[in-house]
Amino acid sequence: MYILEENILPVPEKIKSIRKYLGLKQEELTDGQISRSLISYIENGKVKLTKTVAETIAKCIKEVLINKDIHLDIDADYLMSDEIKQANIAIEKYLTKLNKAVKENDEELIKEIIKKEKIWSKWDVPEKQAVIYELIGDYYYNNMKFRDGYMYYIKAHECNIKIDNNYKSAEVVTKIARCSLLLKDYEDSIKLNKHALAILEKSNIESENLYKRCLFNIAIAYKDLRNHEKVLEYLYKIENSGYQLSDSQSIDIFILKGNSYYGNGDYNEAEIYYKKAIELAEKKKDRERLSLVYMNISALYNKIGKVEKTINFGKKALENMKGINVKGREEKMLMIARGYKSLEEYDLAEKYLLRALKETDYTSDLNVKIEIYLELLTLYQSTNEHYLIMRLIEEVEELYKDNDISKYKREARKLERFLIISIYHLIDKDIEKSKELLKLLIKKGDDYEN
Numbered sequence: 255m256y257i258l259e260e261n262i263l264p265v266p267e268k269i270k271s272i273r274k275y276l277g278l279k280q281e282e283l284t285d286g287q288i289s290r291s292l293i294s295y296i297e298n299g300k301v302k303l304t305k306t307v308a309e310t311i312a313k314c315i316k317e318v319l320i321n322k323d324i325h326l327d328i329d330a331d332y333l334m335s336d337e338i339k340q341a342n343i344a345i346e347k348y349l350t351k352l353n354k355a356v357k358e359n360d361e362e363l364i365k366e367i368i369k370k371e372k373i374w375s376k377w378d379v380p381e382k383q384a385v386i387y388e389l390i391g392d393y394y395y396n397n398m399k400f401r402d403g404y405m406y407y408i409k410a411h412e413c414n415i416k417i418d419n420n421y422k423s424a425e426v427v428t429k430i431a432r433c434s435l436l437l438k439d440y441e442d443s444i445k446l447n448k449h450a451l452a453i454l455e456k457s458n459i460e461s462e463n464l465y466k467r468c469l470f471n472i473a474i475a476y477k478d479l480r481n482h483e484k485v486l487e488y489l490y491k492i493e494n495s496g497y498q499l500s501d502s503q504s505i506d507i508f509i510l511k512g513n514s515y516y517g518n519g520d521y522n523e524a525e526i527y528y529k530k531a532i533e534l535a536e537k538k539k540d541r542e543r544l545s546l547v548y549m550n551i552s553a554l555y556n557k558i559g560k561v562e563k564t565i566n567f568g569k570k571a572l573e574n575m576k577g578i579n580v581k582g583r584e585e586k587m588l589m590i591a592r593g594y595k596s597l598e599e600y601d602l603a604e605k606y607l608l609r610a611l612k613e614t615d616y617t618s619d620l621n622v623k624i625e626i627y628l629e630l631l632t633l634y635q636s637t638n639e640h641y642l643i644m645r646l647i648e649e650v651e652e653l654y655k656d657n658d659i660s661k662y663k664r665e666a667r668k669l670e671r672f673l674i675i676s677i678y679h680l681i682d683k684d685i686e687k688s689k690e691l692l693k694l695l696i697k698k699g700d701d702y703e704n
Contacts, residue, residue, distance in 0.1 A: 255326055256327050256328060256343065257315070257324075258271055258272055258275055262337050265334060270297040272315065276319075278318065281293075284310055288307060288310055288311070292307070308330035311333060312328050312329050312332070312333055338377065341377035341379050349382060349385060349386055352389050359396070359397070364393055367386075367390075380413040381417055384413035384417065384422065384426075387407070388410040391403045391409075391429060395432070401437065403429075404433040404437070407429045411426045411430065414426060420456075420457035420459060421454075421457075424450040424457075424459070425464060427447075427449055428464060428471065431443045431444075431446035431468075434446060435471060440475040441475075444476070447472045448468075448472070450464065451465070466492055469492045470489075470503075472488045473485045473492075482514040482515075485511075486511065486515075502543070505538075506543070508527045508530045509527070509543070509546060509550065512525075512550060541574045545574040546582075549567075549568075549582055549585070552565075552566075552586070555567065556592060561593045561597055564589060564590070565590050568593065569590060572586055584619060584626070587609050587610035587613065588607070588629065591603045591605075591629060595633060600636060603629075604630070607626055607633065611626045614626065621665050621668070630642075631643060631646055631675055634646070635679060640683060643676070644687075647687075650673075653669075654669070
């Protein structure tokens with residue numbers, strides 16, 4: 255690291271700052287090899303620093319650093335560097351540190367670099383700034399801090415515009431769009447992906463990966479907007495683009511097509527595409543995608559009343575989830591339990607519901623947790639196990655106390671349903687408890703209105 259590397263200054267001020275940092279007088283800077291008056295003229299900007307003089311000053315400063323046991327570097331080129339060159343040197347060091355920090359997910363080092371943003375953001379070196387901002391955006395995205403990622407990707411995009419790097423502009427815009435998608439701003443995500451496509455088209459840039467990425471992410475955004483026709487439209491655009499699709503991309507398209515046909519109520523077409531995804535995922539031994547499509551086809555069979563297939567594919571999904579980090583175990587267990595419940599296999603249904611309930615302790619998915627409580631409540635009604643119903647009611651009352659349910663409309667309605675079923679169940683068994691739950695229901699209803 256160069257001496258006073260982060261102090262980006264004009265050459266005269268830089269030399270003066272280094273001299274004062276080392277506690278030297280002007281005549282001491284070169285040990286008499288260069289006159290004090292010349293050093294004074296250089297420091298005051300009256301005489302331009304030459305290569306020969308810079309080499310002499312650098313050599314003498316290096317000796318002082320060694321004598322003072324200061325482990326910093328110095329050379330003539332560094333002393334003669336203007337502010338832009340100094341900024342490039344400093345930013346290059348930040349970039350090296352940042353690459354290492356992002357690779358190792360070193361939060362403290364990332365924070366240290368971001369704190370120094372004022373130093374490297376004020377200099378007109380957009381090429382390097384674009385890389386730094388994008389890397390910080392990647393760090394935040396990978397750590398699920400999508401708003402922060404969005405902000406830094408915007409800064410990277412602004413720098414890419416300055417340097418007229420249209421490919422990087424388009425690429426970073428897709429990253430901004432990805433953050434919007436995960437922040438559930440689906441309309442914004444669609445607009446941004448379309449903007450990235452427009453940049454590529456206007457600049458006559460042919461990028462297979464970016465083109466497919468934009469179209470697929472637009473399709474995902476439309477899926478979340480429940481516009482299934484638009485999803486299919488953009489998926490067909492990818493397939494008809496003439497670009498080669500990887501097996502993973504084909505599986506993702508099949509799954510998304512299946513989901514769209516399912517959403518449209520075309521269950522036969524949904525089944526066809528889920529089966530295509532399963533065939534390819536099994537061939538590739540892609541366990542993560544297999545788990546997902548097994549879950550989806552299980553939900554499809556549950557929807558159309560094919561109970562045994564619901565259970566079979568649900569179990570396959572759970573088996574594939576073992577040892578890999580995949581979300582949705584609790585939902586799959588819930589699906590299997592519903593299948594067993596419809597077959598009146600109540601012991602097996604209870605087993606999977608309790609496993610699912612335990613899983614929600616790790617996922618903190620309040621919506622699924624309440625659904626499980628509802629299924630357990632109606633199951634215990636069917637098996638006439640009053641004491642287990644009372645235990646469930648106690649747990650749900652604790653859930654009310656520990657969570658501000660009024661913030662979650664969907665969850666609140668499901669809890670209302672749980673309370674109503676419980677009130678009716680208790681009318682001829684424990685009238686006082688029934689009244690207590692009715693008061694709780696009325697109170698919570700008032701909270702929702704407020």
